Amino acid sequence: METFDLRYPFTRPAAAPNSVVLAMGFFDGVHLGHQAVLAKARELATAKGVPLAVMTYDHHPHIVFQKLPNQYQYLSPIKRQNELFAATGVDVVYRVSFTSKLAKLSPQAFVDEVLMTLHPLAVVAGFDHTYGGDVKVANMEHLPEFVAGRFEVVSVPKADFHHEKIGSRTIHEVLEAGNVDLANEMLGYTYQTTGVIVHGEALGRTLGFPTANVLTPADEKIPGVGVYGVRIKIADKWYDGDASVGYNQTIGEGRPKTLEIFIFDFHEEIYGENVEVQWCHYVRGMEKFNGLEALVDQLHQDEVDVRAFFASK
Known part of the structure; x- marks a missing residue:
């Protein structure tokens, strides 16, 4: 698995593949919901004969958007996250530094200046993924409008566990309550x-x-x-x-x-x-x-x- 650290504005690394299927998200914990996104992206990458790439971020976006009372604690810091990506068959990881400049991009600029730079044939993300400051439009529902047919867009529905959405925030809360047994079921490991x-x-x-x-x-x-x-x-x-x-x-x-x-x-x-x-x-x-x-x-x-x-x- 190859990894590339990027900071906006950036150009595609010379050693990066020419075309990819790109899974997009923060992927803290790489839980069952994330694994569903990666599985769909792998299915598409295999069908198209290109590598499976992930675009994620070097730290949680909350650090940019708000003052945190304590240091943010991750379910999977970068080293662990890379191990989990590799175990799920990811070929390439683009880890973008999440900065104020990146956060302030309009949805159209994000597609044109970030996603298009990575040469995706398809972009896959969870149904609730957002990619800009204005979440009313910078979401998966509106992404095809900004893409304008340049690549395929696939939104993966939520993964439920006993009628509750599996999410990193929920797993944080479950771990804080001590229920590691339930957390492990939601994580899938x-x-x-x-x-x-x-x-x-x-x-x-x-x-x-x-x-x-x-x-x-x-x-x-x-x-x-x-x-x-x-x-x-x-x-x-x-x-x-x-x-x-x-x-x-x-x-x-x-x-x-x-x-x-x-x-x-x-x-x-x-x-x-x-x-x-x-x-x-x-x-x-x-x-x-x-x-x-x-x-x-x-x-x-x-x-x-x-x-x-x-x-x-």
Whole structure:
């Protein structure tokens, strides 16, 4: 898969293919709705005998349009998104820098100066995709008017899950609520994040449950407070474990939010290791226990529950 980073105004890269079928969207998470768009684009690309290309953006458009209270957190930062694109058979990725200049383009200018530059034979996008500041006209319904027959336009209908539209915003909310099981169904794969192993306070070790403290990138979405069954990848090998996202309130008040993973049957020192974490199953919410003995009892039960979950798979 080839990737090209572009900034408006741009010309088509010399190494880019002459003609493509272009899937258009932000694709955060590359969830089942996005996968439907990519599948339709792949079908057209195969029929036309040209590569499947994706045009997406280097950061979320919200950063340009509004002041955000916190740093935006992605379901799939660029590296992960590229992995997901490659897994779905994308041949070329055009990643355009989303700037004020690009956002202010009229729909006609967007078609003429952006889309036409990439030589599409067809453009495919979700039914609700927009491509300019005035969403009343810069939408898929009006796109054929601006294209004027120069390429085919295909709008993909919404993907539903139990009568609810699958969307990145919904998946964000589901993850924040801790429901990784539902998020994984909407994504079509197991949600995954990254991090590096750092020193913690070694509290788990004193309780008989040594944990790996994972420092996660600020721009990655971590599920909400709770206990989870996870898999963690260390040096190309995956291990089962249970993860705690929370504040260790049993130990004391006013503590920072942390991600700690008790890795089953693992006894190596791994500080500084870059890891990947798959969020497989929600176990329980976070609780404040009446003393360390009650906490340890619950940690034993968490291990039993998570081991049983993985054994059932």
